[in-house]
Amino acid sequence: MADKSWIAVDAMGGDEGLAVMLAGVARARHRFEGMKFLLVGEESAIRDGLTKHPNLGEHAEIVHAPDVISGDEKAGAALRRAKTTSMGVAIDCVKQGRAGAAVSSGNTGALMAMAKLALRTMPGIDRPALAALLPTLGENDVVVLDLGANTEVEAKNLVQFAVMGAAYARVTMDLESPRVALLNIGSEDQKGTEEIRDAAAALRSANHLPMTFAGFVEGDRLSRGEHDVIVCDGFSGNIALKTAEGTARFVGDLLKRAFTSSVRSKIGFLISRPATQLLRDHLDPNNHNGAVFLGLNGLVLKSHGSANEIGVANAIGVAAKMVQADLARRIADDLRHFEQEKAA
CATH class of the missing domain: 3.40.718.10 (Isopropylmalate Dehydrogenase)
Incomplete structure (x- = not known):
């Protein structure tokens, strides 16, 4: 122990x-x-x-x-x-x-x-997944997994990731039934690979897990705050993570360039400084630090x-x-309930 x-x-x-x-x-x-x-x-x-x-x-x-x-x-x-x-x-x-x-x-x-x-x-887990919290426009961050541990996955792996991610969201964000979605190239049921569609079917049939399956989500909705957990393979997840981090830096650099381009813009920066500081803090990876191998x-x-x-302390x-919160036990309990329901 x-x-x-x-x-x-x-x-x-x-x-x-x-x-x-x-x-x-x-x-x-x-x-x-x-x-x-x-x-x-x-x-x-x-x-x-x-x-x-x-x-x-x-x-x-x-x-x-x-x-x-x-x-x-x-x-x-x-x-x-x-x-x-x-x-x-x-x-x-x-x-x-x-x-x-x-x-x-x-x-x-x-x-x-x-x-x-x-x-x-853990028993019932074929592959661990790397999960992290990313900032959103909503009240809470969003859990995204896998972020690079598994470049190729099967449907059962995605289901396991969803169960683990939901348990993680319940612990870190105090949610009773996290909204879980699968990252896909479209929101329609027929879109995506066979593995993604099969994982969606399995999650839709899981009626007693402490999560709400919300179907598919496209990459442009990652930060809208509409979901609590987004599940994907590690290849897609790592690209999504690095793209989000790069976009955050791009926005920051673009604002910096705009606010230093003229005297008028510098005055505008002084007026809008509280808002730009809020944006900087929200996008700062140190404030969302700590990815976990689930x-x-x-x-x-x-x-x-x-x-x-600050980032180290947050991790x-x-x-x-x-x-x-004994996260490992929660994951094990959820997996056991899922397997019992599937076997019934």
Whole structure:
């Protein structure tokens, strides 16, 4: 049984390094009462870094790991070094029950491979999926999965993703019956691949799952706030994610260029500054940080490699909420009900 009061943090992973990871952990400590941290990495470096966060030491333990996975390291090579790397040791803390979840800003492919090998998939799950929250025009964000763990999927995988995504939405957004849709090239029933159509048929027949199946959704509706969970294969999901992030940067750069093009536009910027700041905050990936590998026998979260301390703290916050809500048990219960209903 995992200790729910501890989060294992890969202190060495990510583009910004140890200083930002420790600052993010320190920020998270103030936000989540009772949470404690296993700081995994090179012991002397972490100890030196903690001098800037003297109050964090009382709520953290250092777990020594001498090696670090580089951002461009292949998953196969990373697996061979898992036992001595900060990423691998953080995941092992979850496997051994020392922590309720692991958080890393490191290499996504290596993290996925290590987590799947160490923790294995839950009963009833064929493949884990990478899920994250994206901003919308609605009151809540939207859960999108898979975001790159599985480039090719079968109908049963999409159904499993839907069940896991709905459980994730219930935990993170306190929803009773999340609205779930399948990403498709059209909203009509006959559109899409055979796998997507078969998954839709299975979800329509699942009458007692704690979700509302809303059919198909096209890519231009992702951020409208009309759905709570959007399900797709990892190939489409990763393209959708990167397109959304690129569009957000494009809008920001376009506004910056427009507001600096003339004296009049600069005056306009000063007048509209509160609105543009609100837009910037809403689109900032640090405010929506924390993608989770759903379907494993343990919780592992991926933080943006370029996340600042706010982003790291938010990723840890997502981990803390999922641990406390016992997300894995909820997913297992929903899958069991689905299989019982299908067999009836």
